[in-house]
Amino acid sequence: MQCNLIFHFIFSPLPANIPDMALFSWIDPHDVLDEGFSDSSGVFRLAGATQEFTAMEPALEIYHDCNDGIKNGFRKLRIGLPDQYITAGLVPQKTVNVGVINLELIYKEETRHYVDDEDTDERTSVSPSFLT
Incomplete structure (x- = not known):
């Protein structure tokens, strides 16, 4: 199974704060x-696949x-992706736009991620409709 997505960020200043992204399986966050x-x-494209059943x-x-000023850690936003964009195979057949x-806005469901706290950072979700 796999999925593909493309998006664009607004953030400032550029390019110092280019965000880091990860596409992962919600069921197994370590995947x-x-x-x-x-x-x-600010343009970004990710594609991911898994061979798990x-x-x-x-x-x-x-x-x-x-x-974010001089606070420790990073602001973290999680967005769940719709099931209809998951397709069979290793090559993405659909793209989520x-x-x-x-990213200048403060989202209600944001959390903080601390580098020293990899396994225990707080996980939250934001539905795609929240961003429209």
Whole structure:
């Protein structure tokens, strides 16, 4: 099973705060499907696949420090992705267009991620409709 997504970020200043992304399986959060950084314009594309026979519930996690001052850790936003974009095989057949995400805003369901706290960071979810 696999999924593919594309989106664009608004954040400032550029390029110092280019966000870090991870696409992972919600059922097994340690099963990272893809990860990387956006380009200097904020455009990003991820694609992930798994060969496991269990269900895949993909989610996107965004780690950034836009408008965060000198606080420890990173702001973290998690977005669940719709099931209709999961297709069989290792090559994505559909693409989720997440749209534009303004990282200057403070989202209600945001949490903080601390590098020293990899296994115990707080996990939350944000439905895609929250961002429309």
